[in-house]
Amino acid sequence: MKLFDVYPLIPIEPVKAEGSNLWDAQGNQYLDLYGGHAVISIGHTHPYYVQKITDQLNKIGFYSNSVIISLQQELADKLGVLSGHPDYQLFLCNSGAEANENALKLASFHNGKKKVIAFKKGFHGRTSLAVAATDNPSIVAPVNETPNIIFLPWNDELALESAFNLHGHEISSVIIEGIQGVGGIHEASVSMLQKIRALCDQYNALYIADSVQCGYGRSGHFYAHDYAGVFADIYTMAKGMGNGFPIGAISIAPHIQPKHGLLGTTFGGNHLACAAAIAVLDVIKQENLMEHAKTIGNYVIEKVKAIPGVREVRGRGLMIGVELEIPCGDVRNALLKEYRMFTGSASDKYTIRLLPALNVKKEDADAFIEALGKTVASMKVQN
């Protein structure tokens, strides 16, 4: 049996990892500034995390949601406090797409309405409604197409107002990333998020904050959306939540009522996933990683801005987009081949995405800044 070939592969196989480093079978060491797509939040193979999962596996790894799993409540308590929303309710699932799918569905159950506002360049996952709300027709199959999604331009408050004026009685929810990831690191403006909050209140719609990539402390705040000082009705999360162990969740405002059977999953909230997610929260708290992400992120942003050939640097904390004056493909290849550094791409071919672990070291940031400067300078000479 061969693998269904849907991923273009980097010709490197990491066989060992620690902190922000990866090693291949030949013993070559790489610096991971991509975090396996924003997933590695507390660093690879963090000893506390490994211990917690190992201990749990030796006790019980899985049972379904038909029994009491008190680890779920421990996770909910810790997540509530660290995220600044202790009064919200937690529903656990397995991935980012699934989190968004449940959020959109829950909103529709809650207000009985059908339409969803989403934004240009947004990415919300590859399953049915999540992919329909994603602005990329090439990954939307005919069966996913629906007239229920209204796409609006990014940060366009007037367009938002007129969409609510026209369809307000039909709009169930507005889904938005706090910082667009796949779209190339674009931050939602404070006034846009405040406008979404106000219009959702006015029209009985729900504000869904897709925090799958920008959440879990990556921006220096637990949820990047909360910089706006207004809160979402539902926050969706995954990626950094399990540091590589598959887990997703939605955090639901207290005014939204649960009912038995409303949502469900076989694997979501299992013992091992909860142990992983609890370990991640413990480490973020104990090692003060949100503050660290903010400090190192600001440092990288300022230093990279000063590199000739860099057109713009966007983002917050350790979710950074470096837009070059030249397409970034060759620069990323050179960083990988010559400096052994993993970076991320975006849908815009000029932007390098940096999504390192929240405890990436300053010396690693410095090594990247130097390598980027040299690489961009050498490409400019060649051009």
Ligand SMILES: Cc1ncc(COP(=O)(O)O)c(C=O)c1O
């Ligand atoms: C903002 C955002 N939402 C949702 C998803 C989908 O997450 P998953 O791949 O875990 O389904 C992603 C994945 O990249 C994402 O960046």
